[in-house]
Amino acid sequence: MTLPSSLRLPPLPTVKDLIKLYRLRALKQLSQNFLLDERITDKIVRAAGNIRNHYVLEVGPGPGSITRSILKKLPNKLILVEKDPRFLPTLQILQEASQDHLNVDIEIGDIRSYNFDKGLKDVKVSNWFEAPPPIHLIGNLPFSVSTILIIEWLHALSEKRAAWKYGRTPMTLTFQKEVAERIVAPAGHKQRCRLSVICQMWCDVENQFLIPGKAFIPKPEVDVGVVTLKPWKYPRTDLPFKMVEKILRNMFNMRQKYSFKGASRLFPEEVRDELVMRMFYLAELDREIRPFQITNDEFCRLFHAYKVISDDHPEILTYDSRAPKKSVN
Ligand code: SAM
Numbered sequence: 001m002t003l004p005s006s007l008r009l010p011p012l013p014t015v016k017d018l019i020k021l022y023r024l025r026a027l028k029q030l031s032q033n034f035l036l037d038e039r040i041t042d043k044i045v046r047a048a049g050n051i052r053n054h055y056v057l058e059v060g061p062g063p064g065s066i067t068r069s070i071l072k073k074l075p076n077k078l079i080l081v082e083k084d085p086r087f088l089p090t091l092q093i094l095q096e097a098s099q100d101h102l103n104v105d106i107e108i109g110d111i112r113s114y115n116f117d118k119g120l121k122d123v124k125v126s127n128w129f130e131a132p133p134p135i136h137l138i139g140n141l142p143f144s145v146s147t148i149l150i151i152e153w154l155h156a157l158s159e160k161r162a163a164w165k166y167g168r169t170p171m172t173l174t175f176q177k178e179v180a181e182r183i184v185a186p187a188g189h190k191q192r193c194r195l196s197v198i199c200q201m202w203c204d205v206e207n208q209f210l211i212p213g214k215a216f217i218p219k220p221e222v223d224v225g226v227v228t229l230k231p232w233k234y235p236r237t238d239l240p241f242k243m244v245e246k247i248l249r250n251m252f253n254m255r256q257k258y259s260f261k262g263a264s265r266l267f268p269e270e271v272r273d274e275l276v277m278r279m280f281y282l283a284e285l286d287r288e289i290r291p292f293q294i295t296n297d298e299f300c301r302l303f304h305a306y307k308v309i310s311d312d313h314p315e316i317l318t319y320d321s322r323a324p325k326k327s328v329n
Helices: 015-021 038-047 065-072 085-097 116-120 143-158 177-184 194-202 241-252 259-264 269-282 296-312 314-318
Strands: 055-059 077-082 103-108 135-139 171-176 203-211 224-231
Touching: 015 085, 038 065, 038 171, 038 203, 038 224, 055 065, 055 116, 065 077, 065 085, 065 135, 077 085, 077 116, 085 103, 103 116, 143 171, 143 177, 143 194, 143 241, 171 177, 171 203, 177 194, 177 203, 177 224, 194 203, 194 241, 194 296, 241 259, 241 296, 259 269, 269 296, 296 314
Parallel strands: 055 077, 055 135, 077 103, 135 171
Antiparallel strands: 171 224, 203 224
16 A cells, blocks of 8 residues: 555644634743644744654644644654643544554653653664664744753753664754754854854754744744754764853853853862963963854864863862852861
């Protein structure tokens, strides 16, 4: 039997009708904004690339508009992780409508505690250096959640855990326009920040297109960017995620100041001047450059220099300049 090139769902009530029928008022406290324009949801799914016969995990499907666009592309399996149980009936309608063609798993719960092995256990683990596994993560999440989630996912990716145990699983996610710009910002860009460097260390990032705020119901204050993140075969750094994050946090805390100012906070006061000088010397970088002007390669040199210094002074690894000082009696 040859499979159809795309799935034609049986006639279904529109998402707009279902929202009315089940009285699915968007909840402000969950920052819910729904996309009802099929051309836009199709475009988001197209940005994810070829998903036919693949495993797709959609985070925050809500009433299911993006879900419908995913189903049309005939994945092998669709896993829906939605925190708000009010959406269960509308998602079950889609589950039933597509049951002859594919499995749709519905998980009511928080994506941050989702166990990927549950939904992906049938996927063959791909070698990291070969083609990416047939898995895609897609989602239009609340902005507050998507930024926390991307940091947690990059951490998992750097350790080849969760969805990245299976290989270089790509992500297609929406972010507030400014956050999308930050994720892809190169050195020198006004939006360059910690998030830019952290994302670019581990992923090839692309800001695919903009969705105007007016396409959402209710309309959010801001426009939205659709970003794809594809894990690098060879991450730009091989240092631990937490170490990289700590260096960037200290440096970007003083974004407009000379870089050595923020970097000096990585070291205890008594050795601060000496070690920060050494860090920039080893990295062969002008210590007066501003953090947002530093390229990814230069950051890698700084990370490496910090690692070399920490090998000589392991006590700096646990040093936190913001920790309350112990009183000396
Ligand atoms: N994807 C739908 C759309 O585009 O119309 C809904 C988007 S709405 C901005 C975000 C959805 O994510 C909501 O349905 C919300 O309940 C869900 N959500 C929020 N936090 C979540 C979490 N931590 N885990 C899973 N779903 C979450």
